[in-house]
Amino acid sequence: MTTVQARQAGRAAGEQTRARYPDDEGHVEREGVRVFWERYGDGEPTVFLLPTWSIVHARFWKAQIPYLARHFRVVTFDGRGNGRSDRPEGAAAYSEREFAADALAVLDATATERAVLVSLSCGALWSTLLAADHPGRVDGIVYIGPAVGLAPPHPERAVHSFFEPLDTDEGWARYNRHYWLRDYRGFLQYFFSRCLTEPHSTKQQEDCVAWALEIAPETLIDTEQGLLLCGLESFERQCRRLRCPVLVVHGDEDAIRPHAQGAALAAATGGRLVTLAGAGHLPQARDPVKVNLLIREFVESLGGRVR
Amino acid sequence: MRAREPDADGFVDRGGVKLHWERFGHGEPTLLLLPTWTVVHARFWKAQIPYLARHFRVVTYDGPGNGRSDRPLDPGPYGYEEEARAAAAVLDATGTGRAVAVSLSMGAQWALWLMANRPERLLGSVFIGPAIDLGLMDGDVEDTFDEPYTSTEGWARYNRYYWLDHYQDFLEFFFAQCFSEAHSTKQVEDAVGWGLETSPEVLIAEHAGPEPDGATARDWCARSPCPVLVIHGDDDQVVAPRHGRALAEATGGTLVVLGGAGHIPNARDPVKVNRLIADFARSLPATEPR
Numbered sequence: 001m002t003t004v005q006a007r008q009a010g011r012a013a014g015e016q017t018r019a020r021y022p023d024d025e026g027h028v029e030r031e032g033v034r035v036f037w038e039r040y041g042d043g044e045p046t047v048f049l050l051p052t053w054s055i056v057h058a059r060f061w062k063a064q065i066p067y068l069a070r071h072f073r074v075v076t077f078d079g080r081g082n083g084r085s086d087r088p089e090g091a092a093a094y095s096e097r098e099f100a101a102d103a104l105a106v107l108d109a110t111a112t113e114r115a116v117l118v119s120l121s122c123g124a125l126w127s128t129l130l131a132a133d134h135p136g137r138v139d140g141i142v143y144i145g146p147a148v149g150l151a152p153p154h155p156e157r158a159v160h161s162f163f164e165p166l167d168t169d170e171g172w173a174r175y176n177r178h179y180w181l182r183d184y185r186g187f188l189q190y191f192f193s194r195c196l197t198e199p200h201s202t203k204q205q206e207d208c209v210a211w212a213l214e215i216a217p218e219t220l221i222d223t224e225q226g227l228l229l230c231g232l233e234s235f236e237r238q239c240r241r242l243r244c245p246v247l248v249v250h251g252d253e254d255a256i257r258p259h260a261q262g263a264a265l266a267a268a269t270g271g272r273l274v275t276l277a278g279a280g281h282l283p284q285a286r287d288p289v290k291v292n293l294l295i296r297e298f299v300e301s302l303g304g305r306v307r
Numbered sequence: 308m309r310a311r312e313p314d315a316d317g318f319v320d321r322g323g324v325k326l327h328w329e330r331f332g333h334g335e336p337t338l339l340l341l342p343t344w345t346v347v348h349a350r351f352w353k354a355q356i357p358y359l360a361r362h363f364r365v366v367t368y369d370g371p372g373n374g375r376s377d378r379p380l381d382p383g384p385y386g387y388e389e390e391a392r393a394a395a396a397v398l399d400a401t402g403t404g405r406a407v408a409v410s411l412s413m414g415a416q417w418a419l420w421l422m423a424n425r426p427e428r429l430l431g432s433v434f435i436g437p438a439i440d441l442g443l444m445d446g447d448v449e450d451t452f453d454e455p456y457t458s459t460e461g462w463a464r465y466n467r468y469y470w471l472d473h474y475q476d477f478l479e480f481f482f483a484q485c486f487s488e489a490h491s492t493k494q495v496e497d498a499v500g501w502g503l504e505t506s507p508e509v510l511i512a513e514h515a516g517p518e519p520d521g522a523t524a525r526d527w528c529a530r531s532p533c534p535v536l537v538i539h540g541d542d543d544q545v546v547a548p549r550h551g552r553a554l555a556e557a558t559g560g561t562l563v564v565l566g567g568a569g570h571i572p573n574a575r576d577p578v579k580v581n582r583l584i585a586d587f588a589r590s591l592p593a594t595e596p597r
């Protein structure tokens with residue numbers, strides 16, 4: 001009889017094993033803030049997976065990287081505030097201009113002349129700004145569940161103040177700075193249960209909560225205030241300046257950002273809208289095969305545009 | 308919706324009890340994915356069929372009592388010998404000369420019977436979490452199945468009267484034990500759904516069907532020349548891993564222990580299990596044409 005131990009029962013503390021490890025990685029420093037990037041694969045063109053809100057870091061692309069890196073060159077980085085990037089203090093450090101400038105610095109640091117951008121949720125703000133200001137560096141944009149103010153938010157999310165103390169902890173009342181400081185994990189569990197509304201999302205929720213515990217609630221408050229500085233007017237102007245092809249992917253059961261926001265972004269950019277039936281706010285995690293195929297098909301459709 | 312639809316299907320009639328089989332793919336050798344306990348039907352192999360059918364010919368069927376098979380309420384069709392003979396009848400009906408048997412849990416009884424009594428039909432046998440008593444199970448559980456239940460906690464729910472009163476609750480308990488791994492909500496939901504396709508009356512009839520005793524099972528192991536692979540999760544909460552180890556020892560087979568895995572690793576570690584099955588099937592001496 002032979003005995004084979006097929007899998008380790010317990011994993012070492014720290015990061016989970018990955019299906020695919022980067023071929024190159026490094027930090028790029030800009031105005032004293034270091035952000036951490038990774039590169040996978042050597043295909044053409046480069047697909048640039050942007051950060052989203054710093055409540056999570058670049059591992060939220062874990063279901064995209066191994067597949068896309070078999071076909072393209074993939075670059076990603078941890079947004080400032082989480083992962084292996086620095087955590088500067090103050091809301092001003094987390095404006096969309098800072099994220100877009102970090103993204104440009106990562107393009108330079110990885111010697112990436114041009115790329116197709118892929119952004120999730122409020123990553124839409126930085127992908128749009130980067131493409132509007134540097135059209136020569138961007139061949140196309142994929143927006144997944146874009147968090148853009150082109151259509152009204154869900155009504156239940158517009159009830160409670162983020163800044164003022166509240167007399168309730170129910171539902172979206174937990175999206176409140178005082179609650180974050182009081183029960184950060186409780187907020188995270190609620191928030192990601194609303195991000196991942198599909199049945200059988202326990203693994204994805206567990207992943208996201210763990211990543212979010214890598215940023216302190218005080219820093220997350222800075223990032224939230226930084227996002228609140230982003231103006232709708234300037235975003236609409238940026239959209240009008242876009243010249244590249246656009247694909248918008250939005251779940252029709254997105255409980256964080258209404259599908260109408262994705263539809264409005266597709267209309268504003270002349271892009272194609274793909275509606276994912278039954279999908280919530282993070283379809284790249286819950287419908288990865290569908291999302292990966294959409295990204296690949298979009299990238300390949302750019303054909304001659306891409307060098 | 309399925310990832311892979313069968314290329315052919317049909318029924319075998321066993322003394323008035325119709326059993327539904329399906330065939331997938333055309334490769335060699337044939338893998339016979341056996342039924343297990345009547346609480347589920349052949350869809351419990353859903354994570355194996357699409358992969359294995361790309362490399363091998365795959366035959367599976369619903370055992371009596373679930374799926375598209377009939378649901379007899381007498382114990383006869385559920386006895387181990389009739390279950391095993393039904394498997395051989397499916398081989399006949401699908402024109403399968405020899406096959407690699409793949410069994411889960413109590414499907415081990417029928418696989419082992421075939422190994423000992425129809426050795427010419429089997430090229431090899433893969434056991435996953437085998438529920439077969441080689442004489443080690445005495446005293447494992449106090450058998451109060453037929454007595455009115457006095458508790459509704461834990462395994463006290465493995466009781467005919469409890470099943471009649473609270474069938475779905477029993478199913479949810481049982482499959483929570485089967486799937487001890489984190490993030491098994493989908494697999495539990497699937498299995499409970501399959502359990503609801505049969506009835507407590509059917510499971511009670513099944514329970515009355517005879518099972519082989521330890522001496523008989525040991526004799527089958529000793530008689531069989533068939534190559535064996537045993538896969539057992541080290542966190543199996545339904546059949547302790549020592550039973551898989553004992554079966555591997557008694558058959559001279561290979562034991563693969565899956566760290567952190569529960570009773571149904573084919574559903575929770577499908578890639579690992581599929582590759583183990585494929586590697587085993589390829590390792591066997593070439594089969595003659597069917």
